[in-house]
Amino acid sequence: MSGGNSEMDAATKDNRMTGAEIVLRALKDNGVEVIFGYPGGAVLPIYDEIHQQEDIKHILVRHEQGAGHMAEGYARSTGKVGVMLVTSGPGATNAVTPLQDALMDSIPLVCLSGQVPSSLIGSDAFQECDTVGITRPCTKHNWLVKDVNELAAIIHEAFRIAKSGRPGPVLVDIPKDIQFATGTYTPPSAVPIQTSYQPKVDGDIRRIEEAVALMKTARRPVIYSGGGVINSGDAATRLLRELVSLTNFPITSTLMGLGCYPASGTNWLGMLGMHGTYEANMAMHDADVMICIGARFDDRITGRLNAFSPNSKKIHIDIDPSSINKIVRVDVPIAGDVGRVLEEMVRLWHAASADLDTARLNDWWGDIARWRGRRSLSYKPSDDVIMPQYAIQRLHALTKDRDTYITTEVGQHQMWAAQFYGFEAPNRWMTSGGLGTMGYGFPAAIGVQVAHPDSLVIDIAGDASIQMCIQEMSCAVQYGLPVKIFILNNQYMGMVRQWQQLLHGNRLSNSYTEAMPDFVKLAEAYGGVGIRCEKPGELDDAIRRMIDSPAPVIFDCRVANLANCFPMIPSGKAHNEMLLPDEATDEAVATAIDAKGRQLV
Amino acid sequence: MNAHLQPTGSAYFIAKETEIAEKHTLSVLVANEPGVLARVIGLFSGRGYNIESLTVSETEHEAHLSRITIVTRGTPHVLEQIKSQLERLVPVHRVVDLTVRAGSLGHDRPIEREVALVKVKGTGENRAETLRLADAFHAKVVDATVEHFILEITGKSSKIDQFVAVMKPLGLLEVCRTGIAAMNRGAQGM
Numbered sequence: 001m002s003g004g005n006s007e008m009d010a011a012t013k014d015n016r017m018t019g020a021e022i023v024l025r026a027l028k029d030n031g032v033e034v035i036f037g038y039p040g041g042a043v044l045p046i047y048d049e050i051h052q053q054e055d056i057k058h059i060l061v062r063h064e065q066g067a068g069h070m071a072e073g074y075a076r077s078t079g080k081v082g083v084m085l086v087t088s089g090p091g092a093t094n095a096v097t098p099l100q101d102a103l104m105d106s107i108p109l110v111c112l113s114g115q116v117p118s119s120l121i122g123s124d125a126f127q128e129c130d131t132v133g134i135t136r137p138c139t140k141h142n143w144l145v146k147d148v149n150e151l152a153a154i155i156h157e158a159f160r161i162a163k164s165g166r167p168g169p170v171l172v173d174i175p176k177d178i179q180f181a182t183g184t185y186t187p188p189s190a191v192p193i194q195t196s197y198q199p200k201v202d203g204d205i206r207r208i209e210e211a212v213a214l215m216k217t218a219r220r221p222v223i224y225s226g227g228g229v230i231n232s233g234d235a236a237t238r239l240l241r242e243l244v245s246l247t248n249f250p251i252t253s254t255l256m257g258l259g260c261y262p263a264s265g266t267n268w269l270g271m272l273g274m275h276g277t278y279e280a281n282m283a284m285h286d287a288d289v290m291i292c293i294g295a296r297f298d299d300r301i302t303g304r305l306n307a308f309s310p311n312s313k314k315i316h317i318d319i320d321p322s323s324i325n326k327i328v329r330v331d332v333p334i335a336g337d338v339g340r341v342l343e344e345m346v347r348l349w350h351a352a353s354a355d356l357d358t359a360r361l362n363d364w365w366g367d368i369a370r371w372r373g374r375r376s377l378s379y380k381p382s383d384d385v386i387m388p389q390y391a392i393q394r395l396h397a398l399t400k401d402r403d404t405y406i407t408t409e410v411g412q413h414q415m416w417a418a419q420f421y422g423f424e425a426p427n428r429w430m431t432s433g434g435l436g437t438m439g440y441g442f443p444a445a446i447g448v449q450v451a452h453p454d455s456l457v458i459d460i461a462g463d464a465s466i467q468m469c470i471q472e473m474s475c476a477v478q479y480g481l482p483v484k485i486f487i488l489n490n491q492y493m494g495m496v497r498q499w500q501q502l503l504h505g506n507r508l509s510n511s512y513t514e515a516m517p518d519f520v521k522l523a524e525a526y527g528g529v530g531i532r533c534e535k536p537g538e539l540d541d542a543i544r545r546m547i548d549s550p551a552p553v554i555f556d557c558r559v560a561n562l563a564n565c566f567p568m569i570p571s572g573k574a575h576n577e578m579l580l581p582d583e584a585t586d587e588a589v590a591t592a593i594d595a596k597g598r599q600l601v
Numbered sequence: 602m603n604a605h606l607q608p609t610g611s612a613y614f615i616a617k618e619t620e621i622a623e624k625h626t627l628s629v630l631v632a633n634e635p636g637v638l639a640r641v642i643g644l645f646s647g648r649g650y651n652i653e654s655l656t657v658s659e660t661e662h663e664a665h666l667s668r669i670t671i672v673t674r675g676t677p678h679v680l681e682q683i684k685s686q687l688e689r690l691v692p693v694h695r696v697v698d699l700t701v702r703a704g705s706l707g708h709d710r711p712i713e714r715e716v717a718l719v720k721v722k723g724t725g726e727n728r729a730e731t732l733r734l735a736d737a738f739h740a741k742v743v744d745a746t747v748e749h750f751i752l753e754i755t756g757k758s759s760k761i762d763q764f765v766a767v768m769k770p771l772g773l774l775e776v777c778r779t780g781i782a783a784m785n786r787g788a789q790g791m
Contacts, residue, residue: 136639140691141691196631
């Protein structure tokens with residue numbers, strides 16, 4: 001008896017600890033190896049605990065936005081949950097942009113924020129803000145911890161919610177007195193889960209049967225895949241590829257889904273949407289059966305809605321029921337995990353495909369071959385200046401045989417990267433799709449490099465975007481993270497300039513950067529390596545030097561200043577009314593969008 | 602050829618709504634935790650949905666459950682989205698569109714009731730008239746002095762609207778309404 005009692009006492013004693021200790025233990029028990037953060041008054045007890053342990057590595061950022069994007073890059077490239085730690089007030093408000101970014105791109109993220117002591121909440125204390133109020137619409141869920149004994153359970157639940165169902169960001173706001181208080185630690189296995197949140201992962205089998213039956217009748221089918229395939233995991237990618245090879249359907253993808261189906265695959269149409277390929281958009285427009293897998297009919301994809309794939313029967317697989325019938329009404333909605341549903345689909349196709357006429361898709365593939373013949377990604381090469389498309393092509397050629405991860409900022413360079421860098425595998429492409437956050441790519445690349453220290457990680461950037469989070473160079477140098485920043489420097493906010501040319505009579509209001517920093521000197525000032533290249537003939541050698549450098553590199557690639565990103569679906573137009581590069585004369589560009597279309601952008 | 606079509610944008614497509622908006626009553630069962638009402642209201646304002654009436658109260662103390670009754674207006678497509686978006690909130694257990702449910706049960710609409718407190722100030726003739734009308738509407742006097750009455754009335758919103766209207770010339774001072782409480786007819790639960 002007494003022996004049992006003392007054992008119990010020991011166990012209880014072992015589970016008694018401060019809130020700050022609970023935070024570290026809970027992170028460890030949820031498999032966290034690294035967190036990205038920035039200290040401040042309201043999180044000092046947690047930082048004190050970080051200092052006294054070695055299991056969890058802390059990466060010190062230079063701005064909390066950087067911490068968030070690093071956690072996103074880490075999460076997207078590993079499939080794990082990314083974790084960020086910020087202080088109260090400005091620390092929390094600086095975290096808002098990455099939280100919303102993660103929400104829109106479905107990235108699992110746990111943000112821990114310090115808060116002023118409970119007794120001061122609501123008193124306009126120093127560095128106080130209503131963090132849960134501010135982050136409520138930009139998280140999947142958030143909590144203000146009011147009792148140290150609930151802290152462990154809340155953190156465990158935070159991880160469960162961040163990674164299950166449609167992944168997303170969550171935030172746990174921890175007042176400073178809770179961090180100091182002593183309470184009981186509850187291990188993950190002992191925590192009751194919130195019963196109201198139970199995402200449904202299995203699709204309705206009757207719907208899947210209906211979908212397969214529809215796919216069998218298709219003469220002009222197209223698969224439209226998205227980031228949901230990547231979020232579902234490696235099995236989903238494998239099954240998607242299997243489905244494509246079994247059915248011989250053509251496949252296109254959103255920006256977020258690049259890499260699920262290899263760019264070198266025979267059925268690949270290229271990216272879809274506003275800057276997608278001609279063949280992908282024409283196939284979507286003319287299709288009779290569309291299978292949307294883990295994508296959400298974003299406005300950059302659909303173009304004019306009433307002309308979007310007007311004659312197709314639509315199948316939509318998505319784990320988030322609110323994505324289904326939100327923008328486009330579908331004929332066969334399947335709410336469930338992409339991987340699970342694809343598994344059933346592949347099984348049913350195997351069972352039912354024997355009697356299919358394999359020649360029934362010949363005409364369709366003939367159409368596609370014709371559209372491919374338009375070579376919608378062509379551009380006019382130059383011997384004098386580096387064309388931005390050429391720069392990406394060379395970067396791809398020189399890095400494709402390596403273990404490479406690509407991130408981007410937002411703008412023309414992002415679209416050129418999506419068009420010209422051939423992605424062969426999932427989780428290798430990190431970009432801000434939904435929110436379109438300039439400044440995302442560099443910190444995201446640092447997060448990727450932390451997760452994959454021996455890989456080649458390149459942030460394809462623009463000269464404007466890179467300046468939004470350039471301060472993280474200091475972080476990259478501090479931790480010896482040899483991230484490469486490949487800037488397509490055209491002196492403009494290229495996409496803004498392109499739209500001003502298309503929509504605003506080429507009045508280039510505030511889109512030219514008159515005082516550009518010397519990126520080579522900037523790299524050197526931070527302790528990195530700077531490389532500049534201005535001639536196409538010198539590009540390959542310069543890229544090789546960048547790859548071989550063991551340090552963080554800023555590569556200032558001077559490209560043609562006024563190149564536009566084509567093909568493009570102009571405002572107010574349908575998928576079959578694309579602006580193609582060879583047609584994109586000055587006159588065509590000037591008249592591409594009529595007055596009414598102009599109001600809508 | 603496409604001239605008859607609405608000028609639209611691939612950037613931001615603005616479709617003209619052709620469906621007719623309907624008024625529906627939703628019942629939302631939520632975990633009674635801090636911030637849950639803010640989440641529901643924030644969702645409505647953030648996504649541009651309407652709230653015509655909102656009632657919240659804890660209904661099951663042991664299970665920490667509250668029931669929110671929302672009257673909203675939207676096209677069938679928007680109403681479907683509202684339901685899906687509400688279901689996505691972590692503390693939301695169930696969402697039932699009572700109006701749709703009433704239809705499937707063969708009823709016109711769910712039972713909807715409101716309580717109002719109405720303060721009427723008056724002397725002389727008006728006092729007798731106030732009481733007569735209160736009686737006709739089955740309103741109860743819950744407080745009175747020689748100068749005023751407070752009347753409590755229960756019923757459909759339209760009945761309360763009417764009661765308030767007739768009290769106006771009799772010295773209506775203030776009105777407080779609870780918003781709609783609703784459930785469906787029949788033996789079945791929510």
